[in-house]
């Protein structure tokens with residue numbers, strides 16, 4: 001029997017990148033999945049990838065929705081319950097480093113950018129989690145939040161609002177993990193490093209620039225010690241591990257870093273000391 005047979009999962013932000021890879025993996029492993037995002041065309045591409053993997057259409061619920069809206073959250077949840085009858089796993093993955101409308105970075109970013117960034121990366125997670133709790137209590141389910149190594153403790157001066165949102169999300173993961181384990185619900189999170197997805201494009205980078213960014217970063221050992229760019233599948237496998245009680249039942253409120261070593265490198269150690277000391 002596949003590891004998610006009999007399980008029902010909602011994966012937000014599954015019209016692209018990490019969410020798409022997770023939805024395909026979960027569906028291949030037997031889950032009934034709700035896939036969702038705003039972009040109907042990209043969401044259909046996810047659905048086609050799932051069907052191409054041999055999964056029955058009966059096991060896919062596709063919902064075009066904005067997860068920051070009440071109506072969107074309600075539709076994601078209500079259609080899942082209507083089609084599959086329950087909810088076992090909630091993967092709060094939708095997120096973005098929303099570009100400032102004036103193209104500003106750092107402290108010059110607008111307060112409107114703060115609101116929009118917190119809305120998608122934090123508020124929507126809290127809202128959808130609150131709505132899902134009664135259903136996850138019934139199934140003794142799992143929540144996996146997708147954070148980022150940008151959450152700290154190092155600074156990310158160019159995109160302060162995004163990293164603030166993810167830092168707050170990490171504390172939300174810890175708080176809910178302890179609050180909800182009494183009801184049998186486990187909450188954990190993943191902190192990805194650089195992963196080649198649509199994330200750069202969503203920040204306003206042209207496709208070619210985004211590709212160049214990822215390929216260049218992977219060659220710099222002070223940026224990605226593993227020497228290869230992270231792929232959506234790397235994160236999907238880690239999400240599956242934390243969403244599967246058979247493999248991770250005693251892990252509660254954990255922040256699993258999946259970053260090829262990026263967050264372990266200190267600026268100090270990026271220098272070639274043998275040359276500096278000559």
Ligand code: NDP
Pocket residue numbers: 012013014015016017018019036037038039040042065066067068093094095096097120146147148149150191192193194195196197198199200202
């Ligand atoms: P992508 O841009 O490829 O995917 C983001 C997904 O989120 C898309 O499916 C997008 O769908 C969805 N989304 C964004 N805003 C909304 C919204 N308002 N309503 C509904 N869906 C929305 O990026 P990733 O796959 O990389 O991002 C997934 C998660 O991983 C995010 O939380 C991100 O912060 C995190 N992360 C990514 C890293 C990376 O290097 N890629 C590093 C660290 C963390 P649509 O556009 O169709 O609405």
